[in-house]
Amino acid sequence: MKAMIFAAGLGTRLRPLTDTIPKALVPICGKPLLSHVLEKLVSSGYNEIVVNVNHFAGQIKDYLSSHDFGVKISISDETSLLLETGGAIAHARPLLESGDQEPFLVHNVDIISDLDLEWFRSEWRPDALATLLVSERQTKRYFLFDEENRLVGWANLETGEVRTPYQGLDAKKCRRLAFAGIHNISPEIFSLFEPYGLGGRFPIVDFYLRACREHPIYGVVPGQLKMIDVGKLDSLHEAEALCSTLLATL
Template sequence: MTAKRTPKRTLSLRPDPGGTVPETAMVMAAGIGKRMRPLTATRPKPLIQVAGQTLLDHVFDRLRAAGIKRAVVNVHYLADALEAHLKNRVKGVDIVVSDERDQLMETGGGIVKARDLIGDKPFVVANADNLWVDGPADTIKLLASRWDDDLMDALLLVVPLARAHNHGGLGDFHLDANGRITGRRKPGRVAPFVYTGVQILSPRVIQDWPEGPFSTNLFWNRAIEAGRAYGFVHQGLWFDVGTPPAIAKTEALLIDA
């Protein structure tokens, strides 16, 4: 595949929170939640409660506040419980379910399976186990205002490694002065930015995919190689709520938020 090269022009570093927010989001809710055991023995990870409500509800609060009208939600593990929650508890956003009961497709495969439901415009992707607190302005609106369709195929919300609460990794990406992702963390090294689980993707990335489950990393790698993958630094709080001990740590930090 021939990589599409980025035009040489400067990207504004001062996003306007009034930018147009995509109408559609894909919420990734199909994971098994192995690291969250034993809590996920009887419920899917997105329905684990943190600070008085489920992780899934935290995400939909943010989507609704940003003005997103429609969400495609993929389901696999304990899918009936997720669908019941979506039907009975999630209001103000039209929900379409992408059913992965027969096979868990991972992140990239999940997007491919849902491609006909997503549509042909840029869309937000949010992990259902993601928890963040806005900074001075709405995070998704800021991310959307940063989107430049002429320059980008992927725009990832990232957070500095030093502010990635509960995160045990060594970082994910390097950015240049314009926010372009210049590379990934190298083995034995530290990268300054961590992916938060929130991004905007162009449907252009959904092409030439392998059969079966695969990671979104395939699409990201192509966009990075073409110079069309960017990061936007989150200005608020972000929490990696991946294990049972992280719940109490997150709730303690949220008390002061």
């Protein structure tokens, strides 16, 4: 099974830590974030993993070359240009395509959670272009879903902005769920970026919002989810606490 870890981010909200190391190598419970995600993927059966790199790319490459995770790990190099999430997936196409229609997993490097990835994979729908892990956590920006948990738009509660391909959509009647940075994606997506006018550098959310009317994209809500987005300095203490709890259950 194939997976991709987004590890190319600049980690600006984690400065000054990321002034000298990439976000992927920020330590939590004595191990880099990248190691935590890799171990989770490997234990869930993923045996071909792509890691994209940009910020301090050499440090990540050195780390991976000096640690054996027992699976095939490939580098998708973005050192010449940080491609954002959508462009990163498109750029990694040669590493993620395998000739079949099995979905591949995409996982942010800064997410620590107790998510059962095997359960998440089992929630895949045959007609889906992608399934997004979402939750009811409080945030300012939400994906909007209909009664079947199909993506129909996006809303920023702070600014009032709503983005949707559906004319006349009433955002107040939609289910608002927060994206958790983990998604399963059909390889069909690679043939759709260009028809939707996307290429080079672009966020995957832009694509999802353009494509969701013609191609089903579903939200998957776990019964319970303990998760920390290690995106800011003030989240490090929470991440350490959650990581310690998860390690204690192994």
